[in-house]
Amino acid sequence: MRIYVLRHGEAARSVATEEQALTARGRQQVASVGKLLQELPLPQAIVHSPKLRARQTAAIVGEYLPGLPFQETAELVPESTPERVESVLHDLNLDCVLLVSHLPLVAELVAWLCNGTSGDYDLPGYPPAGLVALDAELPARGCANQAFYAWPPLFEFRT
Secondary structure, eight states: OEEEEEEOOOEEEOTTTOOEEEOHHHHHHHHHHHHHHTTSOOOSOEEEOSSHHHHHHHHHHHHHSTTOOEEEOGGGSTTOOHHHHHHHHHHHOOSEEEEEEOTTHHHHHHHHHHHSSTTOOOSSOOOTTOEEEEEESSSOTTOEEEEEEEOTTTOOOBO
16 A cells, blocks of 8 residues: 655644635645656545645645545544554555645654654654655554655655
C-alpha cells in the first residue's frame, strides 16, 4: 500500500469564523503538491479532515487528480491518534491513498507507521504542504518504509 501523508497548506485564522483558511501562499503550495502527485502512482481516494484548511487542501489537490473520490473523516483532526487513522486505512482497503491532515497528527502518524512509536520520526520538521510517501504491506504500526518526502518551496524528492 502507498500512503501519501499531506499536511494542509499554509493557513491563517479568520477573525469572523475562527476557522483557518488557506492563504494565497498556501493555495500555491498545495497546487505544487497536486502537480507533483500527477507524476507518481495516483491515489485511489483523497481522505481529509473536516477542518476548513484540510478541505481546501484536498479540493485543490483534487483539481490536479480529477475523478478521485473524497472522504471526510474526523479521524484526521489534529487531536486524533495514529491508531484511529490506522483503523481508517484498514477500512478503506486501497492500494494507494492520500491523507490530508494537521500537526501533530501527520508527524505522529509517520512515526507510528514507520517506527512503531508516535513522535519519533526522522524528518526535518513537517512544514505546511509537506508530503511524505510511505510504502507498507499493511497499514499497521511499524510496518511502513518512507519512500520519500517533499517539502516546500522546491518539492524535490528526498529520501
